[in-house]
Amino acid sequence: MGRQDTGYPVWDDINQLFTATFHIDENGRILQCSPLIKRFFSAEGALDGSFFDLFSFNRPSAFKGTYGAAKASAGKLFLGFNEVQGFAIRGQMLDLSQHGLEGLCFVGVPWLWWIEANNPKAGLTLADFPIHDVQMDQLFFMSAQQTMVDDLQLVNDELSLAQQKVEKLSASRVEHFRHISHEMRTPLSGIISALTLLKDKQHDDRSHELIRLANYSASRLLEVINYTLDAAALDAGESGGESEAFDLNVMIDESLALVQAKALEKGIELRRAGQQYFATSYHGRPKLLRQVLSNLLGNAIKFATGGAIVVSVQVKESRSNDTEVVAFSVSDEGPGIPEELQAKIFDPFTTGLTKQTESHNGTGLGLSIVKRFVETLGGAIEVESQVGRGSTFSFELPMVRGGKIDADTEQTRASSDAACRLSGSVLIVDDMQANLLLNANILETLGLNVDVASSGEEAVHKVLSSPDKFDIVFMDLDMPGIDGLEATRQILEAGTAQSLRIVALSAHNSDEDRRNAFNSGMSNFMVKPLIRDAVLGELREWLPHETSDSSNSLQSGRVSEESSVTESGQAPEILPDAQAEQALFEPLKVDALIKELGLEVVTTLVKKFLTESAERWDALQKGVAAEELEPISRESHTLGSSCLTFGIVGAGQRFRQIEAQVKAGETIAMSALRAIEQPLVVGIQKLEARLRDEA
Amino acid sequence: MYGVINKSLKEMVIEQFGMERWKSVLSRSGVPADSFLSMRSYDDERTYALAHACADELQIPLPDALRAFGAHWVEHTLDNEYSTLVTATGKHLVEFLENLNTLHDKISSTFLDYRPPSFDIDQASENQLGIMYTSQRQGLTPFVEGLLLALGRRFQQEVEILSVEPQAVTAGEQTYFVLRML
Numbered sequence: 001m002g003r004q005d006t007g008y009p010v011w012d013d014i015n016q017l018f019t020a021t022f023h024i025d026e027n028g029r030i031l032q033c034s035p036l037i038k039r040f041f042s043a044e045g046a047l048d049g050s051f052f053d054l055f056s057f058n059r060p061s062a063f064k065g066t067y068g069a070a071k072a073s074a075g076k077l078f079l080g081f082n083e084v085q086g087f088a089i090r091g092q093m094l095d096l097s098q099h100g101l102e103g104l105c106f107v108g109v110p111w112l113w114w115i116e117a118n119n120p121k122a123g124l125t126l127a128d129f130p131i132h133d134v135q136m137d138q139l140f141f142m143s144a145q146q147t148m149v150d151d152l153q154l155v156n157d158e159l160s161l162a163q164q165k166v167e168k169l170s171a172s173r174v175e176h177f178r179h180i181s182h183e184m185r186t187p188l189s190g191i192i193s194a195l196t197l198l199k200d201k202q203h204d205d206r207s208h209e210l211i212r213l214a215n216y217s218a219s220r221l222l223e224v225i226n227y228t229l230d231a232a233a234l235d236a237g238e239s240g241g242e243s244e245a246f247d248l249n250v251m252i253d254e255s256l257a258l259v260q261a262k263a264l265e266k267g268i269e270l271r272r273a274g275q276q277y278f279a280t281s282y283h284g285r286p287k288l289l290r291q292v293l294s295n296l297l298g299n300a301i302k303f304a305t306g307g308a309i310v311v312s313v314q315v316k317e318s319r320s321n322d323t324e325v326v327a328f329s330v331s332d333e334g335p336g337i338p339e340e341l342q343a344k345i346f347d348p349f350t351t352g353l354t355k356q357t358e359s360h361n362g363t364g365l366g367l368s369i370v371k372r373f374v375e376t377l378g379g380a381i382e383v384e385s386q387v388g389r390g391s392t393f394s395f396e397l398p399m400v401r402g403g404k405i406d407a408d409t410e411q412t413r414a415s416s417d418a419a420c421r422l423s424g425s426v427l428i429v430d431d432m433q434a435n436l437l438l439n440a441n442i443l444e445t446l447g448l449n450v451d452v453a454s455s456g457e458e459a460v461h462k463v464l465s466s467p468d469k470f471d472i473v474f475m476d477l478d479m480p481g482i483d484g485l486e487a488t489r490q491i492l493e494a495g496t497a498q499s500l501r502i503v504a505l506s507a508h509n510s511d512e513d514r515r516n517a518f519n520s521g522m523s524n525f526m527v528k529p530l531i532r533d534a535v536l537g538e539l540r541e542w543l544p545h546e547t548s549d550s551s552n553s554l555q556s557g558r559v560s561e562e563s564s565v566t567e568s569g570q571a572p573e574i575l576p577d578a579q580a581e582q583a584l585f586e587p588l589k590v591d592a593l594i595k596e597l598g599l600e601v602v603t604t605l606v607k608k609f610l611t612e613s614a615e616r617w618d619a620l621q622k623g624v625a626a627e628e629l630e631p632i633s634r635e636s637h638t639l640g641s642s643c644l645t646f647g648i649v650g651a652g653q654r655f656r657q658i659e660a661q662v663k664a665g666e667t668i669a670m671s672a673l674r675a676i677e678q679p680l681v682v683g684i685q686k687l688e689a690r691l692r693d694e695a
Numbered sequence: 696m697y698g699v700i701n702k703s704l705k706e707m708v709i710e711q712f713g714m715e716r717w718k719s720v721l722s723r724s725g726v727p728a729d730s731f732l733s734m735r736s737y738d739d740e741r742t743y744a745l746a747h748a749c750a751d752e753l754q755i756p757l758p759d760a761l762r763a764f765g766a767h768w769v770e771h772t773l774d775n776e777y778s779t780l781v782t783a784t785g786k787h788l789v790e791f792l793e794n795l796n797t798l799h800d801k802i803s804s805t806f807l808d809y810r811p812p813s814f815d816i817d818q819a820s821e822n823q824l825g826i827m828y829t830s831q832r833q834g835l836t837p838f839v840e841g842l843l844l845a846l847g848r849r850f851q852q853e854v855e856i857l858s859v860e861p862q863a864v865t866a867g868e869q870t871y872f873v874l875r876m877l
Contacts, residue, residue, distance in 0.1 A: 116779075123782075123786060124783060125782075125783055125784065125785055125786060125790065125794060126783055126784055126785075126794045126797045126798060126801075127790070127794060127797075131797065131800075136783060136801055137801045137804055137805055139779065139780065139783070140780055140798075140801060140802055140805065141805050143776075143777060143779060143780060144733070144734045144805075144806075145734075147699070147733045147734060147776055148732060148733060148734050151698070151702075151731070151732045151733050151734075152732070154730075155730045155732070158730060
């Protein structure tokens, strides 16, 4: 570098604005440079050569490193570096010839990123950059951004850890709830069994009322415990029931049958609406769906004080892969839910209580469980309600068509037979003496020979020492020493009791318990407390029994159907007179009601029915006389439904025929009513006689 | 103030006194959570509450707590998380202090709600440095004392604070420090 004064008049100004500057002549020689450059290239003669030899350039693109090329690239970004010195520059060329001066002027700054990467100890400071240069700003910004990323990663780790803790705690609490619920249900099963037996004894009115109250309270408690267990199972990620084939029609009928007695007691009419052609089976989780329908129906009945409850089921969409979207709804004419409560009606411990309905004192858990079950089934539930008009709960589920249904099981499930007497020998195994005694009592009332064992060891001994003695063993799963699963394995491995069936008894109702029971070789699984009808249903499959022909005693006519037209389009066939005479009255229907509700309640209901029937009969006659279809349809529907409920089947079916004719647009002659009078009167007489006999 | 301040205070208490003491500090302060993002601006009141709670919990005067925090800020936070910038700001104490305003200027161009203090340097005598500290915030002079002494250690320059002279200002805080370079 030769001359110190190149005659460039604004050189000082340029060095105010830039810290890496060079003034070079046409041969590339450095005429002058900034103090920073001199500091980095301080060796003797370091700056004596050509500017284009001092730096290698990777910008401008394809730069040839000559004065001419530099002049041609004036205005472009230059990025040059000297690897030996660990220094680099960034800036641009000014063509001084435009101002009548010699050479080019490079104006720029240290190329921070290159120096940081290749010579981090270069010792550059803020003072080495012009105040307006943004490279330091970028450095700080990037440093700050990296800090933010680190902070967010830290927060994310903290959140993940917190989440793991919460999940672990939640799982522990779920397990704790399950354990406590189980521990509560075990003694409760003893209480309920004892009350069941006590109910059948003779008591004075006061004692009877106290037993009824105790039974009601125990049932409520069992309901809460069952909800808790269901919720805990869902929280634990259990699916809720095995997938199996089922008949949707049967399930809906069963769900309605379960609540029919209560509906009757409150004067509520149950109806089915929608398509009736679910003849083919579906494959899914019927346990969950049945519970959803039962809970919704139970809820509707709990709050409604009259009117009708309508269950509607219809296929909304058919898809190519055997899947259908089925829409369900349960509508009632109850008090309705205030708008402000509708949004949280599915929250746990929330009820749609108003001043008018708060006496029902619901647990507020039912709809929460229903919502979770529906979601587990792949749907979403919603409610529409108007205060004073009623509520409709509806949901849609994707359901897979097909699957083979075990017809025997369905048949057995559908039947309930109080008159059935079993014969056979059973062994009950339970380490709780109270349960043992009570369950033995229940089974003895069914006509069975009952033996007991209070441990797994005793059960194994009793069965293996008399291999042919027992037909069925009811085996408690949770026992000290050899538990039910191990006792079952030992019995079955001995191979001596080949026709023996072992039924699991457990207060747990989890999928895992069921799997374990079946894997150990047990034939079936029952949840404690034992319910007599449920036990009967199971045992009828395997044991000889004597029974009256009461199958479908509650099935036929227990639920009215909005459309009486069958799939083939034909109206129901009316029995010929001779047969109708024999079937004017079905006493077993009344017997079943008495069994469920008690004689006193049924007598009251019948009185109410007779009073209402007289009024409705008059209204029907007036409708026929005036040829007004609406009252004819309404009154014949209600009369038919009530008659069928109380076993007055002759009249009931005739009312049904009138209803069907009206819906088909036919007129009804007065003679059609006169034809009902006789079977109606006879049916009522027989009903009253039956009640007198029972009394 | 930016979260990096609160974060640094938290780190100091945890490093020197343990997590349980920090939880007590947090509980005393009423600050709802202690996950701070360095470059997010938080209400100044949150930082003051933490500093007061820290002094109460450790049963030391607030100025002492702030001095300790100033030292921790330099020795841990600046050196660990912003070492490149510290190095770029100056190769020795005086250069660092002289460039500090420039650094703050640059940060202000990126972080728009940044309200940094200023440090105006004058050479009081050959071995003495005069520093006029000016801040929109009040009560942080002890923090600056701790910071200056720690910076001396950082640049291997033994220093002594000869005087701390509060200046009369209508808002914020202004203090004139005289440092002796040993």
